[in-house]
Amino acid sequence: MTIDAAAIRLTDAILGDDGPDLEQALKAIAANIGVLHISYAPLCSQKSEDANLFRAICTYPVAWQARYFKKQYARIDPVIARGSEAVLPFDWDELPKDDPATQAFFDDAADHDVGHNGLSIPVRNRKGVRSLVSFTSNHSKDDWAKYKSRNMVKLQPMAVLIDSAAGINFKLTLDPVELSKREEECLIWAARGKTYHDIAGILNLSFASVKGYLDTARHKLSCINLTHAVAVAIATGVIPAKALRWPC
Numbered sequence: 001m002t003i004d005a006a007a008i009r010l011t012d013a014i015l016g017d018d019g020p021d022l023e024q025a026l027k028a029i030a031a032n033i034g035v036l037h038i039s040y041a042p043l044c045s046q047k048s049e050d051a052n053l054f055r056a057i058c059t060y061p062v063a064w065q066a067r068y069f070k071k072q073y074a075r076i077d078p079v080i081a082r083g084s085e086a087v088l089p090f091d092w093d094e095l096p097k098d099d100p101a102t103q104a105f106f107d108d109a110a111d112h113d114v115g116h117n118g119l120s121i122p123v124r125n126r127k128g129v130r131s132l133v134s135f136t137s138n139h140s141k142d143d144w145a146k147y148k149s150r151n152m153v154k155l156q157p158m159a160v161l162i163d164s165a166a167g168i169n170f171k172l173t174l175d176p177v178e179l180s181k182r183e184e185e186c187l188i189w190a191a192r193g194k195t196y197h198d199i200a201g202i203l204n205l206s207f208a209s210v211k212g213y214l215d216t217a218r219h220k221l222s223c224i225n226l227t228h229a230v231a232v233a234i235a236t237g238v239i240p241a242k243a244l245r246w247p248c
Contacts, residue, residue, distance in 0.1 A: 022165050027059045034147065035135045036115040040166050043084050043130040048181040049074035050188050054240040057166055064112035078102050083120050083132035089156065092118035117144040121159035131166070133159035177238050183217040186210055188243050191230045
């Protein structure tokens with residue numbers, strides 16, 4: 001499959017073709033255009049890092065996805081940090097790695113078969129919503145430079161197509177309730193079976209703060225208890241159902 005053929009496949013997804021879901025499509029596309037992995041990450045500033053993460057679509061190994069969430073890497077990921085501000089595509093080699101935590105992050109990613117090279121392309125759709133599409137590989141540095149030079153002009157419009165296909169894949173609608181980032185974070189962890197004390201430790205908050213955030217979220221959802229609030233939040237898309245499927 002050429003990059004042009006992959007673009008046609010994504011266009012079919014956008015137009016409603018009854019093919020595989022986007023994650024499976026990206027796996028096939030990655031294998032056929034000569035990259036190791038492809039990822040799509042929404043960068044909605046009104047959402048918590050965890051909520052954005054659960055709306056992401058990628059072909060990374062499941063073990064890395066679970067570790068990324070468990071280690072709360074979204075808060076330190078230099079790719080996401082640069083992508084939140086960048087306008088132009090950037091190679092991961094351009095990112096500063098003098099911080100030991102940053103270097104440890106990239107080492108951990110490499111150990112989990114994310115790829116030794118990375119290219120990220122920022123996308124802003126017609127609604128002004130930002131996202132980041134990344135391609136990774138295990139090419140040698142010289143071969144990776146040649147690959148980018150040969151294909152960049154096609155990878156950029158492909159990133160836009162992936163962003164569009166992701167919107168269709170999620171069937172996104174306006175959230176009926178707007179939670180704050182902290183309310184959203186706490187509710188996601190509650191949905192994953194964590195206690196107030198657990199959540200306080202995970203998010204480095206006090207017990208009282210966690211209870212306050214969850215109580216406010218519950219009231220916004222017009223629910224009588226936390227279990228009810230979690231169910232309503234998932235059913236209405238306020239928090240992504242995918243959050244429940246990841247191992248803690």
